[in-house]
Amino acid sequence: MNWTVRLRERLFGLAPWDAARISDEWFRAHFDYAADVVHQWLAGSGLDVRTARLLNFGCGDGITDLALVLRHGATAIHGVDIRREYAKLPRIAREQLGMARIPAALTFETIAPGAPLAGRHAGVDGIMSWSTFEHVQREQLLPILRDLHACLRPGGVFFLQIEPLFYSPWGSHLRRYDEVPWHHLLVPEEELWRIIEAHQGPIAADEVDFGFADFGVEGYKRFVFKEYQQLNRLTADELVELCRQAGFAVLREQRGQVDLPLPPQLLQKYPESWLRNNEIFLLLGKA
Template sequence: MNGNWLHSLQERLWGVAPWDASKISDEWFRAHFEYAADVVNHWIGGVLDVRSARFLNFGCGDGITDLSLVLRYGATSIHGVDIRREYTKLPRIAREQLGMRRIPSALTFESITPGAPLAGQRALVDGIMSWSTFEHVQRDQLAPIFADLHACLRPGGYFFIQIEPLFYSPFGSHLRRYDDVPWHHLLASEEALWQVIKNHQGPIDAAEVDFGFADFGVDGYKEFVFKEYRSLNRLTADELVDLTTQAGFHVVRQERRNVEMEIPSALRGRYPDELLLNNEIFLLLSK
């Protein structure tokens, strides 16, 4: 998108366009520019030189985390792919939130068709990252996608995956911006859940309002997030590990974060406690 020769020349002559984090006013931007980027760097920066490695971001979204990795951690090559085109908003977002005149040439983005192979399209990468993406992928596409990403990674490369919230956790529906009843998606019918969302009034948590909200409007966004809920693949942490190792990856390190909440009596015995309390997984893989 912005990795053209003119921008590269400008950066060689004058450096990356100036930016100012004190201008940040949007909480969604702040969370992805600061927290998400810090986590990714902590996990993958410990095994790769971020300043020289070539990265692929699978499910890059709006590209805010990628931008932060370039500006704050010195990444020099990140190619983001996604089935949506939210990354096209990044130049405007960076201008509004950081005062940047142009996006760094280290960033390139691409729209992909769900399930379309990536291997062989570009040079092998040193690292792959994915932030809260794989819970949205159709189940029958998971194994082929992991096999394809394995083929995209050079031998000795690393793959970092984060998922939060996992489906069976208290707010695994991804509907918490409208419904704050823990495990409600496991206790209520879809019709009842939709009525809660539909009847919600007032503002929602600013950290949960992404830059696509304005594209839908208040009612349209409710419909969008509920459709996303219905399409969740219900992937568990154990299944994620199994699928990635079956694709040929080796587990280097993993961390599972659980919530400390009382499990409703109606759910006890229906699901293992660990499944209900496991909210997040960080997984570092190697090839």
């Protein structure tokens, strides 16, 4: 029960943890990098994460949320996701940090895709979303953004990140199997699948999430390829426009670019800005 953990924490503090035990690169990338970026953008907007009520849309395994509590002093983060990867967090925290129980500051919820949240989560101070909006079905983007806008209190902020964007060199999210830049825009889908199917040997450690073990080597290939097929192919401009339509003001924006030679045939089909833009960071506000 969350209240017993809260009481125990009030009396004895958080369970001890030790970052020197971290051995998993996926864990490290979220515990350090992702959490630091989220914190920087939220705190940079003037939000005090130590007192704010936060919502993480598409929280995945919750590692970033855990780091925001442990490393940045957050005290209330509610993670929502359509999958239940966060159920692994107690085990992951035990293995990677030697932490006996996860903080009571963290709560999680499984939702149906597009299920409205504002009825139950109104008045939050800050929202974050990391590498999630490229996975949301197109027709659900605007309703979800409107709903998140309704969750936020006036003056609240929403930090949204996407990387890699679809038209960028590894926008397929398949780089762990195929290093060729823009390959997904150059060859038919069947050829991409053949490359993935034929892949042997280890994949980059920071790209192997904690779901890998559930799927096994071949199952993970099928899972990742299906994820690729379901990407919504959103561009940065489209995202910004949808956020505005949902009622958000863009308070700050940063786009990442990839500096690689472009295949000439792609330049005939797509704007160069789409092909180079691999990342977007957005800080959105509610008036």
